[in-house]
Amino acid sequence: MTDHSPITIHWFTIDNVDKLDTPALVVYPDRVQANIDLLKTMIDDVARLRPHVKTYKNREVTQLLLDAGINKFKCATIAEAELLAICKAPDVLLAYQPVGPKLHRFIKLIHAYPQTKFSCLVDNDVAAKEISDAAKRYEISIDVYLDLNVGMNRTGIAPGFEALQLYMDCAVLPGINPVGLHAYDGHIHDIDLEKRTERCDAGFKAVLKLQQDLHGKGYPEPVIVAGGSPTFIIHAKRKQVQCSPGTFVYWDRGYEVGIPEQLFLPAVLVITRVVSLPDATKLCLDVGHKSVSAENELGKRVYFLNAPELIPTGQSEEHLVVEAGKGHHCQIGDVLYGIPHHVCPTVALHERIYTIENNTLTSEWLNSARDRKITI
Template sequence: MEWYQLTNAAQIDSPAIVIYKDRIRDNISLLKTMIGDIQRLRPHVKTSKTAEVIQLIMEAGITRFKFATIAEGEMLGMVNAADALMAYQPVGPKIVRLLELVQKYPHTAFSCVTDNAEAALAISNIFAGQGRRLPVYVDLNVGMNRTGIKPGLEALVLYQYLNTLPGVVPVGLHAYDGHLHDTDMAIRKERCDTAYAPVAALAAAITNSGLPQPEIVAGGTPTFPVHAAREGITCSPGTFIFWDAGYAANLPEQPFQWAALVISRVISVVDEQHICVDLGHKSVAAENPQPRVQFLNAPAAEPVSQSEEHLVLKVADAAQYPVGTVLYGVPKHICPTVALYEKAYVAERNAVIANWRIIARDRQIII
């Protein structure tokens, strides 16, 4: 029996997401071997969005995390994570919600990023109004051109300005280089080093100005091996926990295992070479071109069309896939796929033994 096949699949309605507990543990163990000091790890929780998975990470001695939504932050507070960095600049009502997180979960040290004086002042005003001072990181634009301020004099001035505000305290720099995902590791490392150089220079300028040495939180999964080799840099991989078909193909130097699959069933045999399964846009991340899923037990199946509830596949012989056949698929992009499901089925030894709520898939839990 293949590792992914479930002896009790007949009890699981489809489409569904199944996570393989032993493989999750293996991925956590592998991650720890790839860095000298596990205190430098700050995994992003956007992939799993599941409290029980975070607890498995914490059981392995990793206590610091990164998150993007208030719900993800609340999940971390609920499991008493020691440290949680919101890698998303809060504006408007999110500032108040972040304050409420800080108030409700005192065992978790929350922080956030900011990239401009106006947003920083708004954060400071709200926290100072409650007699608090929130740790903040300056979010740097190192080439992704999504958020952040370019490292340089303007960023230094912003960092110094943060130190004058009553409701925040600057503690570090955040440099996400998600645009770097070259398959050739040598090229990726060269581009990563080039993007990182002005970050290191900025950190030196901050200490030279008399402020404490800033913590540098750098990279995601693609550049994790590069930043892990730098002394003292905090690293924030996320997808490692489940892995997916996209990263498996593009990042061959990282041998993580697939630990989350979508299962679907053949619901109709169209003709001799076409079948239809119940894996539509609502069940697997649809932002990428096809193929959006790689079926382990139908590797040659080619997607023909997809709609909200259906996926039509071309196969060599449809007779091999009668109605009711269970297909096990590796999503190309696991993170948004997980967010499509309310719960994940948990498998051990080829059988589903439990289900875990994907608690942070929603925008709000309590706060």
Template sequence: MENNQWYALHEVSAIATPTLLVYSQRVQENITKLLAMAGGDTSRLRPHIKTCKSPDAIKAMMQAGLSKFKCATIAEAELLGICGATDVLIAYQPVGANIKRLIQLIKQYPETAYACLVDNFSLAQDLEQVAIKNRLTIKVYIDVNVGMNRTGIAPDYLWELLIGCSSLTHLALIGIHCYDGHIHDHSLDDRRAKCEAYFLPILSITEKYAKDYGQELTIVIGGTPTFPIHIERSEKNIECSPGTFVYWDYGYQNLCAEQPFLTAALVLSRVISLPSKNKICVDLGHKAVAAENELAKRVLFLNAPEAKPVAQSEEHLVLDVGQNHSYQVGDFLYGLPYHICPTVALYEEALEVIDHQARGLWKIPARKRKINI
């Protein structure tokens, strides 16, 4: 086996496809690299678990000293409670029935300190009334729209909401949440310039709040592309929350060349048909790899980089490999997804690979919308 085929399994014929492969040694290396980028200071890290959704990956991070996490769904938050995480930010504003589910989480996992987002005073008041009714205090971060235009309050109205939330007796205002997922320039310098443009006004507001109200607010900031920028900040109240680092993918491998993480999750597929002289078909349809990108940007096959996707349906992916190819039905292809996060969500479990051998299964319970609560 060639040295560059780090991904190849020695005994692969008995494995059903398509399947998700997780290379746990490389996962551990990525966690080590994350800590190194933070100078070993785990207090500045709040990893997002939307990528892994797995207790095995979460426990590996916890064993490395990470105790604070970020998530997006109640199921992800519950998984963190089950794993014994001490500090969890649900980076989502609870609305409707999810408010009740948040209360259930807080009660069922008292050893985990849960917090959620708010971006308007009306919702904050609703949370206050529910907290009073349940004799609880709900921890909140104010979600600020720093340019992604998806959620969050406009910075011009942040001060007013800070004052409003701080007046509520059963809400504990912890900090500010700034997700800058719209910043994904190839140039790190361009990313840095855009980060500074929104960060300095936010920092000024939090400094004024600390001076007037005597509380230093935590700023949970950024995602994967901007992680190298925010982790270098000197302010002690900064927490960074990358998520994709744990498995990495082809999209960020291309975009964030300055980051040292290793691809640690692949999709394994088989050639199932030879429909024409220049085409092969593999069992990697929409249900097996994230399909939100254009067809050419869904998966790269490490052992067939020349293969060009030409059609995909629920169970099939047709590849143009040229007329002189030597592929046969039953051949295995190792695919590196462009976007690993939604790809992981397509699988109930992943096959753990250690030293080219299948060693066990990593369950992915938080792919579901509900675990217990």
């Protein structure tokens, strides 16, 4: 970005960027569509896809997925579930165990959107009983998936005897209907695909055994929902497993580098401007913690496509200071195009995302499910 010769038009260049205040999140819909099309070529049956809405959080991408023949979805919040229901998604799994007020909101959701089939997770008897009592009280039946801990160590019950017993307990509780097993292995993200596959297969063995044990006891064979983006192509080879990648629609720098065999296109960028020149070698940009995910170390938050040489040295709520080196030609107002290292929480920081079509700012999509509540 260092010279001011005539601008080279790249895929990401915004011709009318002077109309865009920064920091801003922008999306390239043609690249989103290309990513959806690519995903469908990576699995034998589109019916086995259950993408996670947490990455994009808006109606427009949901509609693109529905138009592509994808009818099953996964989400983590009541707002995300309601967004999907508003779009008339047929099948929505709340990949969370609803307890307390969240359970009551979940029940309201089921009543408010009867055209959508909702299900949720459970990993203990106490929550299972609470869900059962609520379902019985409101005279409904709720499908539940047993949440299995295959190494994430945050929620879930280890696949084995206790999990078998919990599934059987759920089967006799009124108002709930155990239908499957949920195994999220997000802790597995080795760059080397062979190593990633080895770890994924090792963790999945106990899940498969639990499925077989339950079927052997006379239960309908439980559906298995497994994996995220890093293990998607591994689970996609298992003929009966539903796969739930999420990041593929937008992609990001973390997966671009960390999962090189998946050739999805970065489709979302954070746009920022140089707002100050603190000294002869540094730039200050208007992209702080409030506009790009900051859970990673400083060097893994945003990668600038038109200035990859910049080295971040400090970040606060509204600013990012970068080292540009001696003799740089950057000026106040220069525009930078950055790929977020982690796009999912970055999207959650922005109430809207601006669409770029044919290198032109055209419209905006509301990230309505970034809020904790839409109507319920």
